[in-house]
Amino acid sequence: MRPAQRPRRSGVNDMQVVQFSDPHIDLRFPHRAAALARAVTHVNTMPAGPDAVLITGDCVEHGHPDEYALFQDLLRPLRAPVFIVPGNHDDRAALLTLYPPPAPNLPGFLQYAVDDFPLRLIGLDTHRPGHGGGELDGARLDWLEARLREAPERPTLLFMHHPPVRTGLHVMDGMDLRGREALCDLLLDHPQVLRVVAGHLHMSLTAGFAHTTVMTCPGTDATLHPDLSRPAQLRVQRQPPMCLLHAWTPETGLNSFTQVIAPAPWHPLFDGDRWHDFDPPHGPYLSL
Numbered sequence: 179m180r181p182a183q184r185p186r187r188s189g190v191n192d193m194q195v196v197q198f199s200d201p202h203i204d205l206r207f208p209h210r211a212a213a214l215a216r217a218v219t220h221v222n223t224m225p226a227g228p229d230a231v232l233i234t235g236d237c238v239e240h241g242h243p244d245e246y247a248l249f250q251d252l253l254r255p256l257r258a259p260v261f262i263v264p265g266n267h268d269d270r271a272a273l274l275t276l277y278p279p280p281a282p283n284l285p286g287f288l289q290y291a292v293d294d295f296p297l298r299l300i301g302l303d304t305h306r307p308g309h310g311g312g313e314l315d316g317a318r319l320d321w322l323e324a325r326l327r328e329a330p331e332r333p334t335l336l337f338m339h340h341p342p343v344r345t346g347l348h349v350m351d352g353m354d355l356r357g358r359e360a361l362c363d364l365l366l367d368h369p370q371v372l373r374v375v376a377g378h379l380h381m382s383l384t385a386g387f388a389h390t391t392v393m394t395c396p397g398t399d400a401t402l403h404p405d406l407s408r409p410a411q412l413r414v415q416r417q418p419p420m421c422l423l424h425a426w427t428p429e430t431g432l433n434s435f436t437q438v439i440a441p442a443p444w445h446p447l448f449d450g451d452r453w454h455d456f457d458p459p460h461g462p463y464l465s466l
């Protein structure tokens with residue numbers, strides 16, 4: 179894990195975090211690497227570079243060293259520090275070696291808190307070796323509770339791979355998170371947790387959870403739109419890839435923007451003084 183190197187703007191008490199998920203790097207499918215490279219370019223060309231980038235798991239497809247080597251190469255151009263949690267496709271030991279977690283962390287897991295920013299980040303390791311579903315067992319929940327008890331006043335974002343929700347889609351609910359009820363009970367005592375963000379579904383989903391909100395980030399390669407009329411199947415429509423931008427200020431609290439990852443130009447719609455016309459009939463995003 180690369181440590182936070184600098185505040186984005188010194189003296190400014192706000193924070194922006196970009197979240198990617200599920201790049202599933204696989205040497206057989208070069209379009210996935212190209213998609214992650216586009217996501218990195220998307221972040222690096224944002225006018226206000228984020229303070230941090232979160233990757234919520236399934237970094238690679240099989241946990242092979244050559245896949246992780248390519249994953250690392252693709253992330254290298256990122257200017258912001260990157261924080262990773264493992265998904266069910268990942269190899270926890272490999273990720274721990276490549277991205278050692280900052281302190282405080284739970285030994286043996288890629289589970290840690292990042293205290294360098296106005297918004298506290300806590301990454302949870304939901305990896306359950308050999309299973310598509312995830313798990314937060316007693317040790318991981320106890321560690322989380324200790325972290326939340328030590329900083330009850332700090333606004334906090336939890337990030338993890340498996341979302342603690344039921345989707346109604348049978349396949350996805352068969353790979354859900356063990357321990358989500360205990361997590362819900364725990365969070366009821368900790369209103370400083372402003373949002374729980376996850377991946378795993380390759381879909382955009384928002385749901386209530388305890389006193390807070392769960393959001394899932396689609397994949398860097400695609401967003402899947404499910405056919406809810408066939409919950410026993412997993413029939414999907416493939417849509418453009420997306421990421422989330424989580425922005426916190428003391429005045430606004432935490433806002434989460436969903437962004438299509440697309441090479442589109444920036445337009446001065448309002449320049450601080452007056453409005454400008456904005457009617458691109460065939461913007462570059464239509465050519466994806």
Ligand SMILES: [Fe+2]
Nearest residue numbers: 200236265378
């Ligand atoms: Fe995935």
